[in-house]
Amino acid sequence: MLSNRNLSILALAALAALMVGQWFIWAYAPIEETMGLVQKIFYIHMPLAWWALVSFFVVFCASIRHLMTRGSGSDILAGAAAEIGVLFSGLALVSGSVWGRAAWNVWWTWDPRLTTTLIMWFVYAGYLVLRGSSAGGGMGGERRAMVCAVLGVVAFLDVPLVFYSARIWRSVHPAVLASQGGGMEPEMWHAVLVNLLAFGLLWLTLLVLRVGVGRAEERARALLLQGREG
């Protein structure tokens, strides 16, 4: 996918962007009047949630591609994106929960946005369990990839629900993009955008790394099979 040199450049760019993002959070963006410092969780919570949704969109596209072409590349890409999506959405849930404890005085509430996100997390965590289950000799590689691809398409049904839940239903979760400016000052928006970009670079770096690992795993499996048959 990328040479080691290009991957190193991408990783360094991501690291530099994340550091710039931290400067925007702590030095540039003003402290919010009502919530104070704890509002700064938002600058990492939102990019994590956004890139998790992008991950699941990649799973959806790669799964459709796999169903059409049966290529192993799209299966590996779907698995890599799902793993990163589960990590990012899990961290968005955790950081949101900590923010909720400070803002609403509860760690969790069965709000539409939170509930649909939790369901999404469990569905994709199940998808990863299904992918891993074949390693023990359950479903064969090709059959497992097909079943995962179908699940990768069906699971995506929850993603638009997560995105629009705060607007469709009465939700206590702030719908920042739905309202004009989201009640934030321009400097706060700058910090959001810079961190969105920085987490995007981190997401891309992790995805490229994970796809590389997936390809190496597949190659090792093929060589082991050849050895056994030979």
Added chain:
Amino acid sequence: MMNGYLVAANIAVWFSLAAYGTWLVLRGRALERRLKQLEMLRERDN
């Protein structure tokens, strides 16, 4: 106390991301070594 929440959220996020990134790099290197061994074995057998 408010700052405690902020620190907790940041630790959870950055520690998890760093751990995942490190695991990917180490797993990639281990697989590279394994692939070299397997390639050598295949060449020897042929």
